[in-house]
Amino acid sequence: MLKCACKKRVTWQTLILISKIFAMRWFTVIMVRLFIHTLSMSASLTRANEHATRSGDPIGEGVSLRAHIYYDFGYSNVFASKERLGPPAVSAAIKEHFDQLFDQVEKHFEMHSIILKMVTSSVSRKDDLSVYRGSTLDVRSTLEKLKSHGMSLKKSNDTIFFFFVWTRLLGGGRNTVGQGAYNTEATFCTESVSAAIIRHYPKSNVRLTLQKATAFM
DSSP states (O other): OOOHHHHHHHHHHHHHHHHHHHHHHHHHHHHHHHHHHHHHHHHHHHHHHHHHHTTTEEEEEEEEEEEEEEHHHHHHHHHHHHOOOOOHHHHHHHHHHHHHHHHHHHHHHHHTTTTEEEEEEEEOOOSSSSOOEEEEEHHHHHHHHHHHHHHHHTTTTTTTEEEESOOOOOOOTTTTTOEEEEOSSSSSTTSOOEEEEOOOOOOOOHHHHHHHHHHOO
């Protein structure tokens, strides 16, 4: 009887072990199939995304960006010194420079299938926007003044107010001294005012900071 009982226990233990092995194998097979399916789906999505990128379907057609551009006395003085211009000529030269700069930004976006017509609605010197902390520009306070000024003009929501300076920027939260811009985010074509402070060397054609700030708005 003892031998019989032992045989039964061994048999049942063997069957249970075999069942567990088969269960583990089936589980492994299922997981492998799921993994392969996931890879296949991922590859399909990647190909679709690459196709969409290659096709370059344009976005933003019919949308305009009306830029109201301001600069301060510091920017004007550096520009005049660099170009050796007197007061009567410097304003016209700065306007021409910004017309060319924003035209280059428009072409940059167009290369990435973003069809955005950039119009320089106005270019003027404005010295009462700047709020200083020592020798640096307090960007938080200055941006608030720029937004308040923009709001008072009651322009359409496709308007962005740009304030160009050469003074070092300070106070942008996660940003540090030496940052290139401080701007509103996700405000373009909304009820909120869109505004940006851009640190830009006068007469320079470097436009990366301007492009980035515009894209984030």
